[in-house]
Amino acid sequence: MHTVRFRDPAGSVREGEWHGDSVSFGGATYDIDDVDVLPPSEPTKIVCVGRNYADHAAEMDNEIPDRPLLFLKPPNTLSAHGDTVTLPAGKDRLDHEAEIAVVIGEAARNVDAADAMDHVAGFTCLNDLSNRDDQRRETNWVRGKAFDNAAPMGPVLATPDEVPDDADIELRVNGETRQSSSRDHLAFDVPTLIEEITTYMTLEPGDVIATGTPGGVGPLEDGDTVEVELAGVGTLEHDVRIPE
Numbered sequence: 069m070h071t072v073r074f075r076d077p078a079g080s081v082r083e084g085e086w087h088g089d090s091v092s093f094g095g096a097t098y099d100i101d102d103v104d105v106l107p108p109s110e111p112t113k114i115v116c117v118g119r120n121y122a123d124h125a126a127e128m129d130n131e132i133p134d135r136p137l138l139f140l141k142p143p144n145t146l147s148a149h150g151d152t153v154t155l156p157a158g159k160d161r162l163d164h165e166a167e168i169a170v171v172i173g174e175a176a177r178n179v180d181a182a183d184a185m186d187h188v189a190g191f192t193c194l195n196d197l198s199n200r201d202d203q204r205r206e207t208n209w210v211r212g213k214a215f216d217n218a219a220p221m222g223p224v225l226a227t228p229d230e231v232p233d234d235a236d237i238e239l240r241v242n243g244e245t246r247q248s249s250s251r252d253h254l255a256f257d258v259p260t261l262i263e264e265i266t267t268y269m270t271l272e273p274g275d276v277i278a279t280g281t282p283g284g285v286g287p288l289e290d291g292d293t294v295e296v297e298l299a300g301v302g303t304l305e306h307d308v309r310i311p312e
Contacts, residue, residue: 070224070302071190073106074098081106086224086302105149108192108225109171109274114141115265116167116196116213120255120280127283132255136264139209141196141219141278149223149304153197155288156215157311161200162288165281166239166247166296169194170258171225176271184262187271190225193296193304194278195239198285220294220306221276231300240295241288249282 072086076098084093089100118137119125125132147153155162173189196219203212232251239247256264261277271277288294290310297303 070226070230071108072222072224073108075104075106077102088302105223107146107148107221108223109189109276111143111146111171111275112272113143114145114169114194114219114276114278115269115271116141116278117256117261117280121249121253121282122255123249123253123283124281124285127285136256136261138265139213141214144216145214145219147217147220147306149220150306151217151220152307152309153217153220154309154311155197155217156199159199159201159310162310163198163200163285164239164241164246164288164294165196165198165285166237167194167196167278167281168231168235168237168251168254168298169221170261170277170279172271172273172275172277175273176262176266177269179262179266181259181263184259185228187262188228188258189273190227191231191235191298191301192221192225193223193237193298193301194276195220195294195296195304195306196278196281197288219278220296220304222304224302226301231298235299236297237282237299238297239284240297241286241292243293246286247282247284253282254279 070086082093174187176187234252292308
């Protein structure tokens with residue numbers, strides 16, 4: 069089952085079942101156009117992983133690190149399926165980055181890799197939008213990665229059994245494929261990431277791990293439509309607005 073968070077026509081936030089062109093909750097079914105789809109969780113933090121695909125590390129003139137490269141996106145970065153995402157004005161390069169996102173279901177601290185998946189509620193799609201102008205000028209990537217709307221996520225949460233170990237991930241801009249890879253190309257797999265992250269911090273229910281992006285990242289323009297498709301989950305879609 070795919071679960072979805074949404075705001076119903078009365079304005080109440082619900083968690084129900086996704087049927088593609090409709091959603092249901094408590095015996096009621098709503099057309100998808102009559103509700104606002106929300107991000108599938110409310111994280112206290114999004115823990116992101118850099119250079120976790122060899123082809124992306126190469127295109128950025130870097131090597132895969134000897135341990136996961138971690139950075140954070142705070143909750144202000146969240147946006148949802150169907151949103152028009154406003155990006156910072158006056159930048160030369162604002163990039164898309166398709167990512168497999170892991171949503172935590174049970175609080176995790178000092179978790180061994182062998183037990184890590186017991187703490188996972190499911191998977192969803194995420195676009196790690198990146199402001200390259202400022203990212204190149206700073207080491208902590210606050211301006212480059214933590215601006216408002218920088219993490220479109222959704223549309224649904226799929227349970228771990230629904231997402232294959234070799235699940236394909238693809239990103240399209242205006243229907244053109246820009247990124248294409250699979251989960252089995254991750255340099256550090258999900259259990260390894262959970263073990264590493266929980267050595268340093270507690271992952272709370274609803275927190276998200278963005279597992280890294282494959283090669284093919286590239287710039288976005290005002291008016292673009294972005295789709296991130298993950299096997300077993302479906303397709304996250306959002307539009308882009310870049311003010312003059």
